[in-house]
Every structure is written in C-alpha cells, then in structure tokens.
Amino acid sequence: MERIPILRMGRLLLVTIQVDMHDQLAVALQDDLTNRIVKDRARGVLIDISALDVVDSFIGRMISNTAAMARVLDARTVVVGMQPAVAITLVELGLELPGVSTALNVERGMALLRDRDD
Amino acid sequence: MRGSGGAACVPMSGEITATQAGVVSLHSSEDVVRLRQAVREQAVALKFSLIDQTKLVTAASELARNTVIYGKGGDAHICLLLNGSRRGLQLRFTDRGPGIADVEQAMRDGYSSGSGLGLGLGGAKRLSDAFDIDTGPSGTSVSIIKWKPF
Numbered sequence: 001m002e003r004i005p006i007l008r009m010g011r012l013l014l015v016t017i018q019v020d021m022h023d024q025l026a027v028a029l030q031d032d033l034t035n036r037i038v039k040d041r042a043r044g045v046l047i048d049i050s051a052l053d054v055v056d057s058f059i060g061r062m063i064s065n066t067a068a069m070a071r072v073l074d075a076r077t078v079v080v081g082m083q084p085a086v087a088i089t090l091v092e093l094g095l096e097l098p099g100v101s102t103a104l105n106v107e108r109g110m111a112l113l114r115d116r117d118d
Numbered sequence: 119m120r121g122s123g124g125a126a127c128v129p130m131s132g133e134i135t136a137t138q139a140g141v142v143s144l145h146s147s148e149d150v151v152r153l154r155q156a157v158r159e160q161a162v163a164l165k166f167s168l169i170d171q172t173k174l175v176t177a178a179s180e181l182a183r184n185t186v187i188y189g190k191g192g193d194a195h196i197c198l199l200l201n202g203s204r205r206g207l208q209l210r211f212t213d214r215g216p217g218i219a220d221v222e223q224a225m226r227d228g229y230s231s232g233s234g235l236g237l238g239l240g241g242a243k244r245l246s247d248a249f250d251i252d253t254g255p256s257g258t259s260v261s262i263i264k265w266k267p268f
Contacts, residue, residue, distance in 0.1 A: 020154060022147035023183070054154060054172060056179040057241060085172035093176060093241040 044113035050081025189213025
C-alpha cells in the first residue's frame with residue numbers, strides 16, 4: 001500500500017493530501033504522523049487539504065485524532081486550504097474538528113505554528 | 119461500474135421515473151473511493167452545483183462505508199430521477215448484513231456501535247433532500263435523493 005509522504009521543515013511536519021484516500025490509507029497516515037512527531041520531536045503539524053474535494057466523517061476523525069495525539073505529544077496541528085464546499089458540507093454534516101486550527105494556506109498555517117512557538 | 123437494468127432504482131412515489139445509471143459493488147475501502155468517484159461523475163453530468171455535488175459525494179461516502187463495514191458488503195445503485203421536468207439523483211445502498219436494531223438511535227449523532235463518529239446515517243440524511251431506510255435481520259437498504267433546484 002502506498003503511503004502519503006510527510007515532509008519535515010525544522011520542527012514542523014508538512015503533509016499534503018493529494019489523493020482520494022481510502023480508509024486504510026487515512027489510518028496509515030494518522031499512525032505515520034504520530035510516529036514522526038515523536039521521532040522528529042515536531043512542535044507542529046501542517047495538514048494541507050487544499051486538494052481534497054471531499055472530507056467525510058472518517059477523514060474528519062483521522063484529522064481530529066491526529067490533532068489530539070499531537071497535543072498529547074506537545075505539538076499543534078493546523079489544517080490548511082479547506083475548500084469552501086467542503087467547509088459548508090462539514091458544518092451541515094455536523095462534524096466538528098476539536099483542537100484543530102485552520103488557516104487559508106500553507107504560508108499562513110506555518111506563521112500560525114511559528115507564532116505559537118515563541 | 120456496471121450498467122444494467124435493475125429493480126433497485128425504485129422511486130418513492132408514482133409520478134417519478136427512475137433509470138439506473140450504474141451499480142458499484144461495495145466490499146472494500148477502495149470500493150468506497152470508487153463509489154465517490156462514480157457519484158461525482160454523475161452529479162457533474164447532471165450539472166449539480168459544486169456544493170450539492172460535495173454533499174452528495176460526502177453522504178454517499180458515509181453510506182458506502184456503512185455498507186462495507188456493518189452490512190458486510192453490498193451494492194450501491196445510482197439512479198437518475200425525473201419528476202416532470204425536475205431531475206434528481208438517487209443513491210440506494212443495499213446489503214444482506216445483520217441490519218440495524220434501533221434505527222432511531224443509529225440516526226442520532228454521536229451514536230456509534232463501532233469506532234466511528236456515529237455521523238453516518240444522520241449526516242447523510244441532513245445532506246440529502248430525501249432519506250429512506252429499510253432494515254432488518256436479513257439486510258438493509260438505504261436510499262438518498264438530491265434534486266436539482268429549478
């Protein structure tokens with residue numbers, strides 16, 4: 001099974017999701033991110049979902065689980081690039097992403113994570 | 119996606135005609151992805167707005183996952199509806215699983231017998247214009263419809 005690559009930039013981890021993920025791939029990503037936070041002693045995780053035109057409850061749970069685990073490991077999660085149709089649908093679906101900050105794009109997401117670090 | 123005649127595209131009232139656009143077999147998580155793509159294609163072909171497309175595909179994803187996980191596998195039928203001049207898309211998910219014992223409870227947000235967020239049924243209903251469920255110990259059939267606004 002292919003895995004979604006995770007990039008490291010200093011103390012930040014960056015993930016860009018560009019495929020329509022099946023459930024196992026999402027779970028693998030969650031596990032990989034958690035392992036990398038520990039291994040790289042990351043302070044922040046940036047998840048770029050600008051290419052996702054669907055976010056359902058499973059993916060939503062993956063994101064909020066990742067954020068919860070990151071928090072336990074003293075790292076902060078920011079989701080960037082949520083498409084408007086996705087945002088509207090998530091609200092109607094009733095899906096909340098507790099503990100997950102959002103930003104418009106990668107630049108602003110990284111600024112958010114960097115500010116927090118000071 | 120195999121296209122064939124099928125009795126699964128049964129409309130909910132007599133004035134609506136239904137034609138089957140395709141069937142997707144649902145037995146794995148990859149099938150759920152395939153179903154999302156098939157629904158997206160049909161919604162685009164019918165020129166649904168981007169928001170309605172997204173709602174349809176998201177609802178379909180929830181129900182398809184239920185079919186695979188709780189229904190132990192099944193099928194999704196994609197049907198084109200016509201009510202006068204009004205077009206709609208109907209998705210019907212069928213399985214021969216153990217059924218849902220308490221539908222009302224299952225429809226309530228946050229309830230989940232598995233490890234999900236429990237938003238599948240209630241969420242799919244909220245995202246659709248019409249929702250229908252028929253469940254018992256010999257299987258389950260869930261149908262959602264989205265109509266194109268005039």
